[in-house]
Amino acid sequence: MQRTYKKQTVADFRQRVKRVDPAFAVIGEAAYARPNVRYRPLVSLITGAGWLYLVGLLLTDPGRIPISLQLGSLPEQLHMLVMALPTALIFTTVLILPVHLARALLRFNPRHKNARMILLGAIVGGTLAYLPDDSVMAGLDYLHGPGKDGLLIAQSKALNGLSWLISALTS
Numbered sequence: 001m002q003r004t005y006k007k008q009t010v011a012d013f014r015q016r017v018k019r020v021d022p023a024f025a026v027i028g029e030a031a032y033a034r035p036n037v038r039y040r041p042l043v044s045l046i047t048g049a050g051w052l053y054l055v056g057l058l059l060t061d062p063g064r065i066p067i068s069l070q071l072g073s074l075p076e077q078l079h080m081l082v083m084a085l086p087t088a089l090i091f092t093t094v095l096i097l098p099v100h101l102a103r104a105l106l107r108f109n110p111r112h113k114n115a116r117m118i119l120l121g122a123i124v125g126g127t128l129a130y131l132p133d134d135s136v137m138a139g140l141d142y143l144h145g146p147g148k149d150g151l152l153i154a155q156s157k158a159l160n161g162l163s164w165l166i167s168a169l170t171s
Helices: 010-020 022-027 041-060 064-071 076-106 110-129 133-142 146-156 164-170
Strands: none
Touching (some): 010 022, 041 076, 064 076, 133 146
16 A cells, blocks of 8 residues: 655645644744733833823913923023923823723733723822812821921922922923
8 A cells, every 4th residue: 555645835734733723823933922021010100190190280280381481591492392392292192091091991911911000090190180279288288297398398489389390390
């Protein structure tokens, strides 16, 4: 009894690989690659909170920056550049925040945990940015000792009622 050997083509090989290991047939070696994204919950949370807090401050009182620029020592040529940076930040936020939302909600993949923490931080930062002044003062009443004194001294040294944070960022 003689055996006939058929030369295997590329299509035959792919069909056999698909039968033996379907994941490898679809993606290739990436099917077994470990994700190289590190999960950093605290860094992602702080990044999201700071990012949306800054955007919230820019949106709640957009007149702070021109007043601070007039009081500062920055040359007039750079004022337009400084005014363009918050606009670019807000525009980037409008584009990037839905991307993180889609990554966190639509794909339940462990590689997207950082996007979930950025969204959680963004919620915290947005809440802090839109917090009424009465609530902030009530929160300061709960502080005791040097923490409360330091915050009140920093607030009293602000220039002409400007927030000390915004004046430090723009000068």
